[in-house]
Amino acid sequence: MRRLFLFLTIVFLLAPNPRADEFKFPLKSNSVRFAAIGDMGTGDGPQYEVSQRMVQSRESFPFDFVIMLGDNIYGSHDPQDFEKKFGIPYKPLLDAGVKFYAALGNHDDPVERMYKPFNMNGANYYTFKKGNVRFFALDSNYMDPKQLDWLEKQLRDAGTGEWKICYFHHPLYSSARKHGPATDLRVLLEPLFVKYGVNAVFAGHEHVYERIQPQKGIYYFTEGSSGQLREGGLDPSNITARGFDADRTFVLVEIAGDQLYFQTLSRSGNTVDSGMIQRQELSPSKK
Amino acid sequence: MKSLKHIVRLNHCVVLILLATGWGYASQEATPTSPSNADAAGIKEFSDRAQEFVKLHHSVEAKLPKLKTTDVPELIVAHEQALARKIREARPHAKRGDIFTPNATEAFRNAIQKALAGPEAPHAKATIKQGDPLAKVRLLVNRAYPKALPYTTVPPTLLLNLPKLPNELAYRVAGHDLVLLDVKANLVVDYIPIVIP
Numbered sequence: 001m002r003r004l005f006l007f008l009t010i011v012f013l014l015a016p017n018p019r020a021d022e023f024k025f026p027l028k029s030n031s032v033r034f035a036a037i038g039d040m041g042t043g044d045g046p047q048y049e050v051s052q053r054m055v056q057s058r059e060s061f062p063f064d065f066v067i068m069l070g071d072n073i074y075g076s077h078d079p080q081d082f083e084k085k086f087g088i089p090y091k092p093l094l095d096a097g098v099k100f101y102a103a104l105g106n107h108d109d110p111v112e113r114m115y116k117p118f119n120m121n122g123a124n125y126y127t128f129k130k131g132n133v134r135f136f137a138l139d140s141n142y143m144d145p146k147q148l149d150w151l152e153k154q155l156r157d158a159g160t161g162e163w164k165i166c167y168f169h170h171p172l173y174s175s176a177r178k179h180g181p182a183t184d185l186r187v188l189l190e191p192l193f194v195k196y197g198v199n200a201v202f203a204g205h206e207h208v209y210e211r212i213q214p215q216k217g218i219y220y221f222t223e224g225s226s227g228q229l230r231e232g233g234l235d236p237s238n239i240t241a242r243g244f245d246a247d248r249t250f251v252l253v254e255i256a257g258d259q260l261y262f263q264t265l266s267r268s269g270n271t272v273d274s275g276m277i278q279r280q281e282l283s284p285s286k287k
Numbered sequence: 288m289k290s291l292k293h294i295v296r297l298n299h300c301v302v303l304i305l306l307a308t309g310w311g312y313a314s315q316e317a318t319p320t321s322p323s324n325a326d327a328a329g330i331k332e333f334s335d336r337a338q339e340f341v342k343l344h345h346s347v348e349a350k351l352p353k354l355k356t357t358d359v360p361e362l363i364v365a366h367e368q369a370l371a372r373k374i375r376e377a378r379p380h381a382k383r384g385d386i387f388t389p390n391a392t393e394a395f396r397n398a399i400q401k402a403l404a405g406p407e408a409p410h411a412k413a414t415i416k417q418g419d420p421l422a423k424v425r426l427l428v429n430r431a432y433p434k435a436l437p438y439t440t441v442p443p444t445l446l447l448n449l450p451k452l453p454n455e456l457a458y459r460v461a462g463h464d465l466v467l468l469d470v471k472a473n474l475v476v477d478y479i480p481i482v483i484p
Contacts, residue, residue, distance in 0.1 A: 075434075075435045076434055076435050077364070077434050078364065079359075079360040079361045079364055081360075082360035083360075106437040106438045106439070106440065107437045107438075109434060109473070110470050111363050111364070111367055111473070113356075114354060114355075114356050114357065114363045115356070115357070115358070115360060115363060116356045116357055116358040117358055120356075121356060122355075122356050140440070141438050141440055141441075142438075142440075142441055142446075142457055142458075143443035143446065144441075144443070144446045144451070144452075144457075145446065145447060145451060146451065148443075170440060180413070182414060182440070183409075183410040183413055183414070184407065184410035184411050184413065184414035184440075184442045184443055184444050185414065185440075185443055186410075187407055187410055187443070187444060188443050188444065188447075
């Protein structure tokens with residue numbers, strides 16, 4: 001009986017959300033719209049197919065920029081690799097003026113920070129603001145005291161009253177089989193996220209899609225299947241809110257005021273997850 | 288009571304040395320362990336030599352055209368390769384132990400051992416395992432870090448217990464070795480073999 005229950009739970013978590021295809025973004029004026037992709041830079045067919053799907057999605061959901069969750073360029077980093085694994089697959093988006101903001105993964109060469117289309121401005125970690133959202137792109141390969149100091153200062157200076165979204169490569173929470181959560185990183189980052197009111201965190205590394213139940217009030221997404229895929233790589237746990245490991249995916253996000261709307265699409269265009277997150281203000285004791 | 292005061296005074300000395308050498312980072316959740324005086328001296332030796340290397344790096348880099356962010360990857364790759372070549376030429380006899388001197392190596396071994404035996408040890412060990420461990424990789428001083436190989440995450444709680452580095456340098460874990468990498472030139476500057484469990 002217990003096994004049957006576990007089996008049904010897993011089937012439920014991995015199955016596409018039947019009502020998700022009805023999901024519609026509010027497309028409010030002045031909202032912040034972006035896509036999130038991770039572990040995509042293979043230069044292989046599936047990466048190109050996902051990018052085509054992103055182009056199609058942009059017709060109904062005109063996002064302005066893309067956050068890259070690492071492993072932007074796999075393998076060699078010869079000049080032609082920048083083209084084959086980034087420039088060519090995303091050319092229609094680049095030509096349309098869509099900006100890309102990269103975080104470094106364990107397969108990335110830090111020279112990528114000098115590549116203008118990645119908008120890293122020569123830094124391994126950086127911050128930028130869009131509307132009422134402050135983004136923090138971190139280098140989780142090398143979370144040294146210098147970066148931690150920088151992050152704390154940036155989070156403190158960002159104050160309250162706007163969204164804070166962090167993204168980096170290694171997930172702090174994960175139910176995937178291959179790597180699992182980066183608990184050492186969590187020991188140092190989570191207290192800062194909680195203290196300064198980070199609302200949502202995006203990561204990659206695991207070649208699956210997973211949304212985690214809020215942890216200490218923070219929403220965690222893993223999107224590591226925008227090029228790579230580890231089929232059956234997810235082992236849903238009690239913290240999994242939704243998981244998908246049967247095809248490549250990418251996430252679309254719209255932030256309008258205090259609401260964050262998200263939709264995760266597969267390469268074939270099916271909605272595998274969607275929903276809305278309400279921004280929580282910091283409790284007075286944490287301010 | 289007298290000996291307690293002596294210990295407190297000694298601890299203050301150690302703290303001053305640590306501050307002078309830029310060791311560690313204060314965190315409420317994970318705190319660095321304190322090295323002995325001998326280890327602090329080893330770290331000072333390491334820091335001095337690392338600074339010497341950085342001076343050399345700067346002098347070589349100053350002779351190259353300044354690299355700005357660009358959408359031409361050829362320029363980025365060419366600059367990195369030229370920088371690596373010039374640094375290699377400037378230190379043709381570089382060998383293991385030049386920067387991680389025997390004293391420094393001992394201090395690092397102790398620091399790593401302590402960090403990986405402390406309360407955060409299971410997390411740190413999991414981080415190394417969770418990355419893509421380069422178990423059979425042996426890197427060479429003055430050679431490039433192989434581009435096609437992934438980086439193993441250096442456990443953040445371990446980094447808390449190692450001396451801070453200038454921007455040009457970073458620690459890397461390659462298999463069981465701790466590598467000192469020139470990140471702008473992608474060049475192995477030095478390494479300590481078989482120090483990571």
